[in-house]
Amino acid sequence: xxxxxxxxxxxxxxxxxxxxxxxxxxxxxxxxxxxxxxxxxxxxxxxxxxxxxxxxxxxxxxxxxxxxxxxxxxxxxxxxxxxxxxxxxxxxxxxxxxxxxxxxxxxxxxxxxxxxxxxxxxxxxxxxxxxxxxxxxxxxxxxxxxxxxxxxxxxxxxxxxxxxxxxxxxxxxxxxxxxxxxxxxxxxxxxxxxxxxxxxxxxxxxxxxxxxxxxxxxxxxxxxxxxxxxxxxxxxxxxxxxxxxxxxxxxxxxxxxxxxxxxxxxxxxxxxxxxxxxxxxxxxxxxxxxxxxxxxxxxxxxxxxxxxxxxxxxxxxxxxxxxxxxxxxxxxxxxxxxxxxxxxxxxxxxxxxxxxxxxxxxxxxxxxxxxxxxxxxxxxxxxxxxxxxxxxxxxxxxxxxxxxxxxxxxxxxxx
Amino acid sequence: xxxxxxxxxxxxxxxxxxxxxxxxxxxxxxxxxxxxxxxxxxxxxxxxxxxxxxxxxxxxxxxxxxxxxxxxxxxxxxxxxxxxxxxxxxxxxxxxxxxxxxxxxxxxxxxxxxxxxxxxxxxxxxxxxxxxxxxxxxxxxxxxxxxxxxxxxxxxxxxxxxxxxxxxxxxxxxxxx
Ligand SMILES: Cc1ncc(COP(=O)(O)O)c(C=O)c1O
Numbered sequence: 247x248x249x250x251x252x253x254x255x256x257x258x259x260x261x262x263x264x265x266x267x268x269x270x271x272x273x274x275x276x277x278x279x280x281x282x283x284x285x286x287x288x289x290x291x292x293x294x295x296x297x298x299x300x301x302x303x304x305x306x307x308x309x310x311x312x313x314x315x316x317x318x319x320x321x322x323x324x325x326x327x328x329x330x331x332x333x334x335x336x337x338x339x340x341x342x343x344x345x346x347x348x349x350x351x352x353x354x355x356x357x358x359x360x361x362x363x364x365x366x367x368x369x370x371x372x373x374x375x376x377x378x379x380x381x382x383x384x385x386x387x388x389x390x391x392x393x394x395x396x397x398x399x400x401x402x403x404x405x406x407x408x409x410x411x412x413x414x415x416x417x418x419x420x421x422x423x424x425x426x427x428x429x430x431x432x433x434x435x436x437x438x439x440x441x442x443x444x445x446x447x448x449x450x451x452x453x454x455x456x457x458x459x460x461x462x463x464x465x466x467x468x469x470x471x472x473x474x475x476x477x478x479x480x481x482x483x484x485x486x487x488x489x490x491x492x493x494x495x496x497x498x499x500x501x502x503x504x505x506x507x508x509x510x511x512x513x514x515x516x517x518x519x520x521x522x523x524x525x526x527x528x529x530x531x532x533x534x535x536x537x538x539x540x541x542x543x544x545x546x547x548x549x550x551x552x553x554x555x556x557x558x559x560x561x562x563x564x565x566x567x568x569x570x571x572x573x574x575x576x577x578x579x580x581x582x583x584x585x586x587x588x589x590x591x592x593x594x595x596x597x598x599x600x601x602x603x604x605x606x607x608x609x610x611x612x613x614x615x616x617x618x619x620x621x622x623x624x625x626x627x628x629x630x631x632x633x634x635x636x637x638x639x640x641x642x643x644x645x646x647x648x649x650x651x652x653x654x655x656x657x658x659x660x661x
Numbered sequence: 662x663x664x665x666x667x668x669x670x671x672x673x674x675x676x677x678x679x680x681x682x683x684x685x686x687x688x689x690x691x692x693x694x695x696x697x698x699x700x701x702x703x704x705x706x707x708x709x710x711x712x713x714x715x716x717x718x719x720x721x722x723x724x725x726x727x728x729x730x731x732x733x734x735x736x737x738x739x740x741x742x743x744x745x746x747x748x749x750x751x752x753x754x755x756x757x758x759x760x761x762x763x764x765x766x767x768x769x770x771x772x773x774x775x776x777x778x779x780x781x782x783x784x785x786x787x788x789x790x791x792x793x794x795x796x797x798x799x800x801x802x803x804x805x806x807x808x809x810x811x812x813x814x815x816x817x818x819x820x821x822x823x824x825x826x827x828x829x830x831x832x833x834x835x836x837x838x
Contacts, residue, residue: 597726599701599820607665616702629702629724658669659677659727 255557257550260639262287262542269609276610276647281425281453281588281617281635283475286539290478293538294531305530306504306521320530323537324520330540331451331470332461333487340486340493340523341533345452346376348471348486349419351523352448353380355499356469356492357417363389366415368445370395370403370431371625372424375618376471377450381419395420397625401427401578405435412443419447422454426617426633427578428559428588430454433465441466446492452476456543456637457586458552462487474532479539483532486523493519500525551638558636559587562645566591569649573656577626587636590617594656598632604655605632610648667810668817669727672735676804677727682737684720686710691718692834696827698819703729707827716740716748721824728808728817733824735804745832752825754802758809759818 260266263285268275277285303316325336333339342348357380361367367381371394385392393411396404401424412418418440422433433449440447448469454460456477462470469488475481488496498505498516502525508515516522543551560582566574566589575592579585593601598614605612612634616623623629634648686693686708693708705723709716719741721733736755740748811821 597701597703597724597730599726599728599817603668603814603817604665615700620702623702629704658665659674 255550255553256641257546257554257638258641259287259546260641262289263639264288264291266639271609273609276608276644276651278634278636278640278644278648279611279613280456280476280637280640281633282613283481284456284478284637285639286480286535287478287542289542290480290535290538294480294535297534298531301534302531304527316530319537320528320533323533323540326537326540327485328487330460330544331455331472331487332463334463335490337518337520338462338487338490338493340488340520341528342471342484342486342523343482343529344475344484345450345471345473346484348469348484349376349448349450350380351486351499352419352469352471352488353384355523356446356496357381357384357390358388359497361388361390361416365390366393367391367417367419368393368395368411368415368440370420371397372401372403372427372429372619372622373419373421374425374450374452375620376452377419377421377448378621390416394621397622400580401429402584403429403431403436405432405439408436408439409443412439412445415440415443415445417446417448418443419450421450421452422460423451423457423586423588424578424619424622425453425588426590426619426622426631428585428590429578430458430584430586433467437466437468453586453588457555459548468492474536474539477539478542480529480532480535483529483536485536490519493523496523498522498525502526504528546638554638555587555636556582558640558642558645559585559589561642562587562589562634562636562648565645565649566652570652570656574652577631587640588633589635590631590633592628592631593652594659596655596659598630600659601632601652601655604658605648605651608647608651608654610634610651612648668814670807670810672804672807673727673731676731676734680721680730680734682720682734682741683722685722686718686720688837690836692831692836694827694830694834695723696823696830698725698729698823700816700819701726703820703823705729705733705824705827707733707824707831709828709831711745711832714746715744716742719828725823726817726820728811728820729823732805732808732821735808736824736828739803739805740828748828748832751802752829755805755808755825756822758802758806758812759821760812761818761822 265285301315303313305317305320324339328336328339398404423430437447446468449467451470451472455472473484505525506514507517573594577590602612602614612632614632615630691708691710695706703725708720710718719737808821811817
């Protein structure tokens with residue numbers, strides 16, 4: 247593929263991210279760890295700063311105008327996020343700390359209310375620990391059974407036995423996009439299979455929402471979890487989308503202020519959704535930033551983000567293969583339609599720690615580790631991988647810098 | 662930023678490429694312990710055969726990065742033939758070189774001297790317990806000195822100490838039956 251052929255779909259927003267101007271050793275930063283967490287554009291930083299300087303106040307509890315304005319911003323953020331994932335109603339968005347808390351909310355609040363000994367929860371071999379451990383905890387507490395959808399050699403879900411796995415299941419909880427393999431799963435198909443089996447469909451969309459158009463109604467899912475910090479927003483806030491009637495029927499998760507409509511000596515009455523699930527003072531400034539991140543991404547268009555990343559991913563897969571041949575093994579599907587810009591790889595038999603250390607000398611930031619997916623690591627037969635992940639602010643030069651740095655790593659450890 | 666060459670000294674790369682004492686020992690008579698680095702998933706198994714209070718043989722298996730593998734390799738060379746007391750003091754010195762843990766107990770001169778006894782003779786240690794107190798004596802840490810540069814890369818310290826912590830566990834482990 248020639249550079250000319252690739253660049254037509256690229257967007258150029260790097261300059262809007264102040265941090266990406268940072269230099270180490272007077273060389274530019276090559277940030278390839280967005281699957282871990284993303285950088286923030288100027289507009290998000292300004293939104294939080296301005297809100298904190300001019301409008302910050304408690305939400306929901308006070309009559310003064312400043313508090314009303316702050317509440318409007320907070321609830322406006324809920325509406326923005328709802329629109330972004332095509333929720334039917336803003337109140338179907340519950341603000342949480344992150345996707346991890348969102349998934350815990352489902353497993354604990356819904357799960358403890360609805361699952362009993364012997365009930366089956368189906369997960370997949372490519373889940374993040376955030377979509378495994380809460381179910382393990384529930385399994386230990388409740389005696390539920392966990393079943394696992396296996397993978398194909400190409401790193402996609404092996405759906406050949408799906409119906410049997412789902413037979414009798416109460417929940418099917420799966421990722422929409424693997425943070426290790428980059429695999430994009432067929433969410434609508436999986437949701438339909440879950441519903442056919444009478445199971446709830448829970449989608450971990452933590453990697454999906456930042457990287458492509460997300461339509462929770464189109465998915466027909468029951469719960470969808472994601473985090474602001476992976477989509478150009480601040481850390482400290484995430485979301486759980488749930489179908490309104492499900493959220494209504496689910497008991498509260500954490501207890502405290504804000505989540506009640508009445509507290510008596512002999513008990514309490516929870517507030518209506520979504521406040522019911524937002525105990526305590528929520529991340530207010532972060533909500534302003536989350537909304538600004540959504541505005542920023544909508545301004546670019548998620549179709550354009552996806553196309554940009556497909557182009558860059560294709561360029562990366564092609565050029566890394568050309569440059570290194572058998573010396574590099576990139577995990578996950580080769581079909582660009584089925585994968586995102588998450589590139590976990592083995593290089594020259596080098597340990598991922600050593601790869602990332604040498605790459606860092608060239609300011610190339612990649613994650614080395616198990617990526618919170620140890621069951622998947624075992625399946626791949628590795629303890630860890632190096633992972634380069636692309637986002638909308640990355641460009642061809644970043645991918646080339648990765649290749650150059652890998653070349654140096656190979657030379658450095660040449661046996 | 663400290664240079665890569667501070668971390669990847671030639672001797673480290675040599676041990677990484679040709680690790681010494683790799684493999685397993687029959688258990689029993691050897692004991693073993695398995696160590697994990699939760700950060701990167703690395704796993705080493707240390708086999709140690711202790712006879713009459715002395716490390717008669719030691720082997721390491723498992724996988725890890727250049728730092729953990731070379732540290733393990735150098736460790737096996739350093740502890741073989743040493744008394745358990747000497748090994749324990751060496752572990753403390755090694756960790757002190759990496760700026761972690763208690764200051765090392767002073768070097769005991771007799772192979773069976775206990776730590777409290779040794780504490781009376783502090784003259785062997787340089788003031789401050791800094792890494793300097795291991796540099797003068799090649800027979801104590803020898804090649805392991807090369808790992809001193811790891812201090813400048815804090816996330817890698819756990820890699821360097823993995824095999825050592827596992828060795829201590831192996832020595833304390835019951836002999837398998
Ligand atoms: C697929 C997936 N699910 C869940 C999470 C957890 O996200 P957070 O740490 O923001 O809660 C991550 C983060 O790495 C992820 O990649």
